[in-house]
Amino acid sequence: MKDLISHQLVKYLEDRGVEHIFGLCGHTNIAVLAALEKSSIQFINTRHEQIAAHAADGYARAKKQTAVVLSHLGPGLTNAATGVANAALDSIPMVVIAGDVPSHYYGKHPHQEVNLHADASQYEIYRPFVKRAWRVDRPDLFPEILEKAFQLAESGRPGPVLVDVPMDIFSKEVDVALFERLKHHTKTIQKPSIDEETAKQIIERLSNAKYPLIYAGGGVMLANAAEELREFVGHLGIPVAYSVMGKGAVADDHPFALGMTGFWGTQFVNDKCRQADYILALGTRFAEADCSSWEPEYTFHFPPTKLIHIDIDANEIGRNFPVEIGAVADLKQALTVLNRVAKAMVPQGMQKEALKQEIASYKKEFTAKNHVHIENPSFPMRPERILQEVREVLPRDAYITTDVGWNKNGVGQQFPIYEAGTILTPGGYCTMGFGAPAALGAKIAQPEKVVVSLVGDGGFGQNPAVLATAVEENIPVIWVIMNNSAFGTIAGLEKAHYDTTYGTVFKKEGQSYSPDYASIAKAYGVDGVKIQSAEEFKPALQRAIASNKPFVIDVAMLNEPVPTSGHWNILDIYSPNEKKSHVSTDEFVRL
The missing domain is CATH 3.40.50.1220 (TPP-binding domain)
Known part of the structure; x- marks a missing residue:
C-alpha cells in the first residue's frame, strides 16, 4: 500500500508521541500543514521562525522530550537558525523539518533558493551547529532518515538535527511498509554508565x-x-x-x-x-x-x-x-x-x-547585603527588589525563563531556584530574544505550572509577536519586562571602559525612550500593566498569576550592572593592565 509522504510523516510523529510542532508556514511545507489539520498533534503557529525555534527549545527543556520545528526554506530556515543554534549550544534535542526547492528544479535557481556556492545546498547552512543535516533525495529514503534523525538528536550529547525535504517529496507516495518497518526499532537507546x-x-x-x-x-x-x-x-x-x-x-x-x-x-x-x-x-x-x-x-x-x-x-x-x-x-x-x-x-x-x-552564614550575610536594595522604594525599581518580589509571589515549582543581562546574570546570582529544570536560560549561545518565546514552550509543556519570563526590554523587543501566539493558542505566560531603556549590560561595559553609552541606550531627541509594552500587549489582546511605582509591582504580579491569562508587566528598572567580584578576560581586552570592572566609575549608568 502507498500513501503520501506528508501523511506518513504525521502518522510517524503521532506514533512517536509528538504532541506539538512549532513553526511557520511557507509554500514548501503546506502539504505537511494540510496533513496536520486532522492530526492529534497541535501545530503552534508563530509569527517568526526564531520564535518557533526558541519556543520549541523551551518546550524540550520543560517536557524533557525532543521538540519538532517545521520550517520553510531560505528566509524561514535562516530566521530559525539563531534559535536552533541556541538549542545546539545548550544540548537540547530538536528535529527541524524544513521544506526545500523542488528536486526537479535543482540547478535552475527557483524561488527563495540559497545556492550561491552549490545547487540545492541550503541544508548546509545548518552544518556548523546541528549534529547532522540530511537532504532527502528520494521518497523511499525519508522513513529511515527520519528515524535516524530522532535517534541522533536524543543520543550521546543531545542536540538539534535538520531534515531538509524538497517540497515535491512531501507530495510523493511511498510504500507504507517502509514506515511500518520502523516500528520494530527501539525508540530508547540504553545509555552508558561507569563500572x-x-x-x-x-x-x-x-x-x-x-x-x-x-x-x-x-x-x-x-x-x-x-x-x-x-x-x-x-x-x-x-x-x-x-x-x-x-x-x-x-x-x-x-x-x-x-x-x-x-x-x-x-x-x-x-x-x-x-x-x-x-x-x-x-x-x-x-x-x-x-x-x-x-x-x-x-x-x-x-x-x-x-x-x-x-x-x-x-x-x-x-x-x-x-x-x-x-x-x-x-x-x-x-x-x-x-x-x-x-x-x-x-x-x-x-x-x-x-x-x-559556614554556608548558612554566607547565605545570610549575602542576603543581608542585598536587603537595603530589596527594601528600596525608589522608582525606577531596583533590580534586586524586582527579583525578590517575583520569588516571594511565585510557587516553589514555577518555571522561570530568562534572556540576557540582569534578568539572567542577576537571577543566576541572587534568585533561588528550588526545583531542578525550572529555570530555562540561554547558556552557551547567550541569545537575546530567547526568554520570551521559550516561556511559550515551557507553558505548553507544563500547563499546570506558573510560567514567568523575566526579560529585558531589549530582549522582549526582539520578538514581541510572541503575544500573538499566546493569544491564538491561549498560553497564559507572564512576561515581566525589566525595562531600563537600554541594552543595559553592554551599556555598563561601554561606560566603564570608554566613558560613553553610544549605541547601547534607547533615546529620542536626547531623552530616554521606551515603547509602552503594556499598551502593545493590549493591542495584541493581552492584559498589560505599566508599573508606575515600586509598590504597584508585587500586586500586579499576583493579579497576573491569578488571571491565568497571558499577561505583560512593564516595569521601569534602574540600569545598574549586576555586582560581582568575578572576572572576565574581556575587561582586560578593553582596558589592559588597568583592572577595570564592568561597572562604570559613577557606580551605575545613569540613563
Missing part, C-alpha cells in the same frame, strides 16, 4: 579529600539526574557549586548548595572552588564566563586542585582543564552507581555540621 571499580576510585578520593566539591552543570538536568545528585550530596556532605546551566541541580536552599561560579559568581563561591583539593564535575563544559576565563587566580585552579569529570560527551573531558579521572557516562546511570558504592564504602555517611554552618 564499579571507577566508582570506588572516585568515592575513595572524595571521601579522603580535605575540601571536596561538586561542580554541577546543565548535563545534570539533561540526564534527569537531580534526585540522584541530591542523594549523593546528602550522603557524603559535599558542597555543590554550579554553572549558570547547572542552577537548580540542587535546590538553592539545600544546606550544601553554594551558588553560581565565575564572573557573576560571588567571592565566597569562587574561593571555595579554588580551595578545593578534589572537584567532581558533572555534565559541564567549563564555559568561559563560569570559569572566569579559565584564569587560575579567580575560580578554578587545576592543578593543584584535582579534577574528576563525568560527561556524556568525551570531547568535553579535558578540553579546558587536566583531568585525573574522566568517564564518559550518562549522569543518571553514573550517579546511581556512585550512590550504591558510596553507601557500601561509607555506610554511615559524612556529617559536616561546621561546613553547613
Whole structure:
C-alpha cells in the first residue's frame, strides 16, 4: 500500500508521541500543514521562525522530550537558525523539518533558493551547529532518515538535527511498509554508565579529600539526574557549586548548595572552588564566563586542585582543564552507581555540621547585603527588589525563563531556584530574544505550572509577536519586562571602559525612550500593566498569576550592572593592565 509522504510523516510523529510542532508556514511545507489539520498533534503557529525555534527549545527543556520545528526554506530556515543554534549550544534535542526547492528544479535557481556556492545546498547552512543535516533525495529514503534523525538528536550529547525535504517529496507516495518497518526499532537507546571499580576510585578520593566539591552543570538536568545528585550530596556532605546551566541541580536552599561560579559568581563561591583539593564535575563544559576565563587566580585552579569529570560527551573531558579521572557516562546511570558504592564504602555517611554552618552564614550575610536594595522604594525599581518580589509571589515549582543581562546574570546570582529544570536560560549561545518565546514552550509543556519570563526590554523587543501566539493558542505566560531603556549590560561595559553609552541606550531627541509594552500587549489582546511605582509591582504580579491569562508587566528598572567580584578576560581586552570592572566609575549608568 502507498500513501503520501506528508501523511506518513504525521502518522510517524503521532506514533512517536509528538504532541506539538512549532513553526511557520511557507509554500514548501503546506502539504505537511494540510496533513496536520486532522492530526492529534497541535501545530503552534508563530509569527517568526526564531520564535518557533526558541519556543520549541523551551518546550524540550520543560517536557524533557525532543521538540519538532517545521520550517520553510531560505528566509524561514535562516530566521530559525539563531534559535536552533541556541538549542545546539545548550544540548537540547530538536528535529527541524524544513521544506526545500523542488528536486526537479535543482540547478535552475527557483524561488527563495540559497545556492550561491552549490545547487540545492541550503541544508548546509545548518552544518556548523546541528549534529547532522540530511537532504532527502528520494521518497523511499525519508522513513529511515527520519528515524535516524530522532535517534541522533536524543543520543550521546543531545542536540538539534535538520531534515531538509524538497517540497515535491512531501507530495510523493511511498510504500507504507517502509514506515511500518520502523516500528520494530527501539525508540530508547540504553545509555552508558561507569563500572564499579571507577566508582570506588572516585568515592575513595572524595571521601579522603580535605575540601571536596561538586561542580554541577546543565548535563545534570539533561540526564534527569537531580534526585540522584541530591542523594549523593546528602550522603557524603559535599558542597555543590554550579554553572549558570547547572542552577537548580540542587535546590538553592539545600544546606550544601553554594551558588553560581565565575564572573557573576560571588567571592565566597569562587574561593571555595579554588580551595578545593578534589572537584567532581558533572555534565559541564567549563564555559568561559563560569570559569572566569579559565584564569587560575579567580575560580578554578587545576592543578593543584584535582579534577574528576563525568560527561556524556568525551570531547568535553579535558578540553579546558587536566583531568585525573574522566568517564564518559550518562549522569543518571553514573550517579546511581556512585550512590550504591558510596553507601557500601561509607555506610554511615559524612556529617559536616561546621561546613553547613559556614554556608548558612554566607547565605545570610549575602542576603543581608542585598536587603537595603530589596527594601528600596525608589522608582525606577531596583533590580534586586524586582527579583525578590517575583520569588516571594511565585510557587516553589514555577518555571522561570530568562534572556540576557540582569534578568539572567542577576537571577543566576541572587534568585533561588528550588526545583531542578525550572529555570530555562540561554547558556552557551547567550541569545537575546530567547526568554520570551521559550516561556511559550515551557507553558505548553507544563500547563499546570506558573510560567514567568523575566526579560529585558531589549530582549522582549526582539520578538514581541510572541503575544500573538499566546493569544491564538491561549498560553497564559507572564512576561515581566525589566525595562531600563537600554541594552543595559553592554551599556555598563561601554561606560566603564570608554566613558560613553553610544549605541547601547534607547533615546529620542536626547531623552530616554521606551515603547509602552503594556499598551502593545493590549493591542495584541493581552492584559498589560505599566508599573508606575515600586509598590504597584508585587500586586500586579499576583493579579497576573491569578488571571491565568497571558499577561505583560512593564516595569521601569534602574540600569545598574549586576555586582560581582568575578572576572572576565574581556575587561582586560578593553582596558589592559588597568583592572577595570564592568561597572562604570559613577557606580551605575545613569540613563
